[in-house]
Amino acid sequence: MMYRKLYASRCEDDRIDALDNLEMLIEQIDNANNLEKLNMWEPLHALLTSGPDSVKAHAVWVIGTALQNNPAAQDAYLKLAPLPTLTSFLSPSSGNSAASSQQIRSKVIYALSGLLKHNAPALVQLNSDGWSRLCQALQDPNIAVRRKTAFLLNSLLTPNETTSSSSSSSSDNLHTPDSQQNQGPIHPNSHAAHLFQPGRALTSALTLEAMTKHNILGTLIDGLTNPLPYGEDGDQEEVDPDFEEKGVALLRTYAIVCNGTLEHDQKDRLREWIGKEKMKDSGGLAERWSMSGGELDELVQRVKS
Template identity: 90%
Template structure:
């Protein structure tokens, strides 16, 4: 099923592509067996070659979430395209990219030793860590390969290696115009909320590094936003006051 579906992504017209990525994304969502089957076709270069329209992000999200082997296949070009997607003229692409990156960066509840999280120890769909049946449409792949769903470490590394963090901070502190004609200059509240959530996951949850220049830019920006919305900044960013204070202190330190 996957080969003919994937072949449609290079066909015309564009309406066929749009319907295809939606079907692929739906089939992949929360389905490790489908993820592994599709990943064998090495589809990431094709998917990341056109991240706009935003429907492609749906398929990419379905393939990457809880799927460390897929992140291993996401080469420098793929990460760079995700970075660029944070500044896409289509604001929906920016929102979905920030949300996807936050999902990939958020640590899984399963705790493994740091050695077991390295890319060398992640098993591809063709390898097996333990013997046992893996049934289609099940999460058995996660049971037999505990590292299969752990995407946080790989994403944390990519945040700095591929300049995603810097692009995110620029997008929050100095947002680019967006829209079909690049004529919308007002801040998009949905992207801002998702971007701040990604920043908090990086800086607080994952204890990611911020250089002094990044801290200074964020400190200045948060200060300005507090002056505009002193009583409702935490609510605006959909976080508790305590979580906002945590982020502020991290930037201030």
């Protein structure tokens, strides 16, 4: 019944109602995994390229909810090669109205987060255009899209220590007796993919390369040191504290945690900007950026030439 309500022949309200009900159901991971058994991934994805904007927005939200912390759903959806379609929505110059376009872009970041986090095989499929659109999203007119994009990129860039240590343990076990290696069969479940692919969650190296290759780092630095106005009319010029905090967190992960390269001019801009912010917020800058004093000092030292 719910499947039939998604058809284009149904009225818009019926389709939205069906998607709302479906979204509540698939919050439970077992129900999310049933989407593949019921052959519903393809019709759900098809809604992104047809129908009114309201249906597209609800469909992409359903997709994002099904993917959250669910490797089995990630793999099922990835079979449809959905990344070009998803990232195509990240351009503000699409044919949608301004309000609906902003709403869809925000929800697309949610879906991309569900698909890409802890999923290196999906990240490999993100092409140059996809990375470029993520880069552009750091300057989106909708400040919520900027915040979510910075948070997503930071999640992808942060090294996964648990998986790394698991991979190391697996290597060590090559030299242990067979009886110790045999940990029993891998049973099919939502997270079995991580057992079959121990390096699946290692997205940091791929993201680190993309930060410079696709000018994400440069765009981030621009967004922090000279932020573009935002809002529907582009008339909000005040600094958004939430984006700034998330942007600085991404910068710190890149420069400190991953020891990423900073060009001399980038260091100069960041050093000047951080100095000005310290003068404006004497003694409170670390707290403003959710850092310890030591972490802030470490970042300051990193941007010194």
